[in-house]
Every structure is written in C-alpha cells, then in structure tokens.
Amino acid sequence: MAVLVGRNAPRLERFAAAELCRYMAELFGVQAAPGTDAPPGAQAVLLVGRPKTNPAVARAFANGGWPKLSEQGIMLKRLELAGEPALVAGGGSPVATMWAVYELVERWGVRYLVDRDVLPPKRPWPGLPEVNVVMEPNMRIRCWRLVNDLAHGPVSWSLAENRRFLRQMAKMKYNRVHASLWPSQPFVHYTFRGMEKPPGVLYFGMRYPIDADTIGGEKFAGMTEFTNPEFVGAGSAEELRRRAIRLVRGILGEARRLGMQIGLSVQPFEWPKEFMKVLPGSESAHQLGNLTAGPGRTQSLEDPLLGEMIATIVRAYIETYPDIDLLHVGTPEHRGWIGQAEEAYRRLDERYRLSDLGSYEQLCATAQSRTTFPGGGQRVERMLKGDLAALWLFDSLLRDKQLLRRPDGGSDIKIVYNGVVAELFPLVARMVPPGGEVLSFIDYTASRQLHQRELLRQVPPRHVPASLIFTLADDNVGVLPQLA
Missing domain, CATH: 3.30.379.10 (Chitobiase/beta-hexosaminidase domain 2-like)
Structure with a gap:
C-alpha cells in the first residue's frame, strides 16, 4: 500500500x-x-x-x-x-x-x-x-464563532481544547472561524485620553467560586474560582492580559494552520464604563453585568471624542491581532444611541441615495411592523435607529482614518458588518468596502428564523457575500429545547 x-x-x-x-x-x-x-x-x-x-x-x-x-x-x-x-x-x-x-x-x-x-x-x-x-459546496462560507463570554461556552476552553475542536471542524469542512470578543474582557488593551483600559474580566463579571462543597470540584484542580484553565495562577492584571491574548492568538493560529480564514468580532460602540469619566455624554449600556458604556441617547454624530474612542478600540484590536482576515463590526445587542437616527438617515441618504428604502418615517413603520421578533416591533425600531447612527459614524471613520490598515502596511483587513437590522440590508450592501461582507442576524434560533422567511429573501445583493448567524446555545436557549 x-x-x-x-x-x-x-x-x-x-x-x-x-x-x-x-x-x-x-x-x-x-x-x-x-x-x-x-x-x-x-x-x-x-x-x-x-x-x-x-x-x-x-x-x-x-x-x-x-x-x-x-x-x-x-x-x-x-x-x-x-x-x-x-x-x-x-x-x-x-x-x-x-x-x-x-x-x-x-x-x-x-x-x-x-x-x-x-x-x-x-x-x-x-x-x-x-x-x-x-x-462543490452549496454554502461557500461555513463559520463557527468561538470565545464569546458565557461560562458554559468556549471562553472557558483551554488552548488544547480549542485546537482539538478546530481539528474536528476542519474534518467537517468548516472554512472560517471568528473569535467573538467583548468590551470588558482581557483580550485587548488600549489607553484613551490618558486612562488605561481597566483589568479585564470574563463571564460578564459573574464569579463562580469552587470549594469543598462544589459538586465535581475535583475536576477543576488548582481552581478556587472557575475560569479558563489558561488563566489559573495569573498573579496580576497584566499577566492575565498576556495569557488572554496568547490564547486568542493560539486559537486563530491553529485555525490558520487548518486552512481556515480567521476573524475577530468586536463591538467598538461599547467600552468599559470607567471611560465615562473621560468621554462626556456616554451612558451605561444595557447588557449583562452592567460593565460597559456606549454613546448617550442624543450624543452628537460629530462628537470628536466619540469618534476617537471608536477608532482607538478598532486600532487596538487590529494591532493586537494583525494577521486576521476579517474584522466583524457589530452594534450593541440592546441599542441605546437612538436620538440621532433621523439625522444619520438624512446624511446616509445624501451619501448613498436611499429612495428605495422610503422616508425615515416609512422605514421606522416597517420596523415596527415586524412583531414576531423577541421584544416586538418596538425593539426592532430601536435596533434600526441605533444602527443608523452607528453605521453613519463608522462609515465616516473608515473614510477618514484608514481604520482597517495593517500595522505592517499590507492589504487592508476586510470588514464584515455584523448583525445590522434586516431592514437596512439595502443600505449595508452599498456601504460595504470592496471585499467586505455582511453577517446577517434575523433572529436567535433556527425555528424563529424560519418564521421570518420574508426577511431571508431580503439578503444583500449577490455582489456582497452574506452569511447568516443563529444561536446553538445562549444564556436563555440551549441545544435540547431547539431539538424538541
């Protein structure tokens, strides 16, 4: 043989x-x-x-x-x-x-x-x-999202466990991964207006002590508090950060060795709430743990400090992980910056000619009519308003600040607009730079997505690669309920 x-x-x-x-x-x-x-x-x-x-x-x-x-x-x-x-x-x-x-x-x-x-x-x-x-594959993009921030998910996996998982994914012909990183985690560091990013935490700040009464505690040798095994024994915030960055680089490096494209998913419109001291107008964000802040409801689109903060965050991730192929840019899950939506739509209309979307009022009415989404039409309208402001500002920063350039001067990192409300698909298709993509979030689970088939027909035009993300397990939905 x-x-x-x-x-x-x-x-x-x-x-x-x-x-x-x-x-x-x-x-x-x-x-x-x-x-x-x-x-x-x-x-x-x-x-x-x-x-x-x-x-x-x-x-x-x-x-x-x-x-x-x-x-x-x-x-x-x-x-x-x-x-x-x-x-x-x-x-x-x-x-x-x-x-x-x-x-x-x-x-x-x-x-x-x-x-x-x-x-x-x-x-x-x-x-x-x-x-x-x-x-030949029917789906050209087959991606798995790693890291995240819930304790029962991959943020708790060692590098060895991530490598084993990625090798199984390669056997199933997955060709992409992206590491979903959250603003309060220790996977990046930056300084803004003289203030350093606070020490990072996992699990949205929730803590899980392990003691003699913990069932299964013997499986977590050396831990007095549940954490990622790579972080056990980290004696300082700086040491924790070094280990955290090494972990993500190791994950992305293994995926690259297996022929996969690699990316990061970041949220530049949220930052640790300690930065509210140096960013006037920002407000606490609505998210697990109450650890972050974002643009205030009526914060100006022209606020130079706001633009500087977002650019600082994006550049920090790119300089920490310069080998990524794709940067997924998302807006907060619970949008708060909604007071500038109408002005943002006016400016976007001037830039991209949005007559096919109708007036601002018509667009809001369309969003309100999508009552099948969790939280109803009011939540969809809020998402729409938050996305309009964020898209205008980020698009402006892309034009003015060369946000996606690599530190070594190589070709720009490609952008993926992540989770923009479906009503704005036609807009995003016009905004995406050459080589960019759209990652669409219709709803949380596969069954809920099927209940909104009309939105699946509204995916961006064929010239913009588009993929769809939905949840396997989260803090409020697991695998077994979806299979029932």
Whole structure:
C-alpha cells in the first residue's frame, strides 16, 4: 500500500496524506507512510494532491480528465496508474485536498463529532472503493464563532481544547472561524485620553467560586474560582492580559494552520464604563453585568471624542491581532444611541441615495411592523435607529482614518458588518468596502428564523457575500429545547 504526496507539496497536503495513513491504520490495520514514489509491488496507490503539486497526480491525468474545481471543490476518483489500481483524493486548493481526504475517510464509515471521531469496528482492508465524485459546496462560507463570554461556552476552553475542536471542524469542512470578543474582557488593551483600559474580566463579571462543597470540584484542580484553565495562577492584571491574548492568538493560529480564514468580532460602540469619566455624554449600556458604556441617547454624530474612542478600540484590536482576515463590526445587542437616527438617515441618504428604502418615517413603520421578533416591533425600531447612527459614524471613520490598515502596511483587513437590522440590508450592501461582507442576524434560533422567511429573501445583493448567524446555545436557549 502506498500513499503518495508531492515532494514539494504544500503543508496542508502533506498533513492530509499523514492523516490518511493514520486512519488507514486505525480502520484496517494497514501500515503506510506518505511517500513520493510507489514501492515495487504496491497493491494499491492513493494519491493526495493536485497535478500542480503532485507529479504522480499529473501523470495519472496526463491525457486530461482533471475536473474544473473551485478553491473549495474536491474530487475522489478511482483510476489506474502504471497498470495498478489507484485512487486520487484532491481538490482545487491545499485545504480542499485535505477535505477530500476527510471525505474519503467518512465514506469508510467514520463519523466526525465536535469532540471526537466515532470509528466503525476494525476490519480487513476492503480494497480501493469504486468512486468518482466531484463536489462543490452549496454554502461557500461555513463559520463557527468561538470565545464569546458565557461560562458554559468556549471562553472557558483551554488552548488544547480549542485546537482539538478546530481539528474536528476542519474534518467537517468548516472554512472560517471568528473569535467573538467583548468590551470588558482581557483580550485587548488600549489607553484613551490618558486612562488605561481597566483589568479585564470574563463571564460578564459573574464569579463562580469552587470549594469543598462544589459538586465535581475535583475536576477543576488548582481552581478556587472557575475560569479558563489558561488563566489559573495569573498573579496580576497584566499577566492575565498576556495569557488572554496568547490564547486568542493560539486559537486563530491553529485555525490558520487548518486552512481556515480567521476573524475577530468586536463591538467598538461599547467600552468599559470607567471611560465615562473621560468621554462626556456616554451612558451605561444595557447588557449583562452592567460593565460597559456606549454613546448617550442624543450624543452628537460629530462628537470628536466619540469618534476617537471608536477608532482607538478598532486600532487596538487590529494591532493586537494583525494577521486576521476579517474584522466583524457589530452594534450593541440592546441599542441605546437612538436620538440621532433621523439625522444619520438624512446624511446616509445624501451619501448613498436611499429612495428605495422610503422616508425615515416609512422605514421606522416597517420596523415596527415586524412583531414576531423577541421584544416586538418596538425593539426592532430601536435596533434600526441605533444602527443608523452607528453605521453613519463608522462609515465616516473608515473614510477618514484608514481604520482597517495593517500595522505592517499590507492589504487592508476586510470588514464584515455584523448583525445590522434586516431592514437596512439595502443600505449595508452599498456601504460595504470592496471585499467586505455582511453577517446577517434575523433572529436567535433556527425555528424563529424560519418564521421570518420574508426577511431571508431580503439578503444583500449577490455582489456582497452574506452569511447568516443563529444561536446553538445562549444564556436563555440551549441545544435540547431547539431539538424538541
């Protein structure tokens, strides 16, 4: 048995070949190691890669037949090579080749779960399967959100646990992750008007002591208070921050090694409430823990300190995590900056010609009519008003301050407008810079989204990549209730 990979193949293709050998040993007891040439007498040959990266694949398709594949397309094909049975697992890119190998392994009976593989009983080698498939994804963006801030979620996972999870996601052909970071957490640091960002906290400031009476406390060795294992023993706010940044960089680095795009989700319109001392007009935000502030209800669109604060936050994240592909920019879950909405709409109309959205009053009436959303039409209208002000200001900052430039001068980081109210999809489609995207939030759960199918038809035009996010587990909804 031979597994062939190109001598100068990309790292992911060499990794895929090693994974193929590992699974063959576990499933069939077949011992093989990746090589560049088939040994004499090999009963079967498995080729990993593409014609441009694996000379053996190029020979196998010397007379043509290699399919037209996108960067995400995969192929499994049974054929002969020098008169011997062979099978090619390849794709339109190194990561797609890896997906092709995992697709083959799945066809051998392995099932990938988020925490482990489920393998069928070990059996003798069955021979190469008769397979000839070309696959392209229906969904080009397949993303998982990590970090977050609830104690039962991934913010409590060690780096090792995150790496294990990401490797399972890669087997399921996920091609993107973004780390959702919250304003009060220790994952970034900055100074504004001479004031340093306060020490960060997890879990929206909630604390979970562990003592002798804690059921299962023995599972948390060394902890007197539940936290991320990476943070145990951090003796100062500075040490905690270093460990926190190292954790997120490690998560993003592992995702990158697995061929995924990486991004951050940030909330530049919220900041630790201690900054209210140096940012007049800001007000406490409505969010778990009561830890943050944001623009006051009637704070001016032209407030220079407000613009400076938002730019400071964005630049701090980019300078801390300069290798990200995408920056997801969101507005507060519970919008508070609503008093400038009408003026913001007027200015946006001047900039983007919004006659198809109707007047400001008509737009508000449309939002009020969406009564199926949790909180009813009044909450949707409030979201609309808050988003109008935030979009105008952020768009202005993008134009004036080069917010998305990389520290090393490379190409700008791409922006994803995250969770903008659905009634403003046509506006966001016009605002997105080249290469930008929209992440749409229709409602919290899959079933609630299906109850609002009319909004799903209003996704941004095709020239703007759009994806949809919904909740698997939150503080008020879990997996089991959704499956009931």
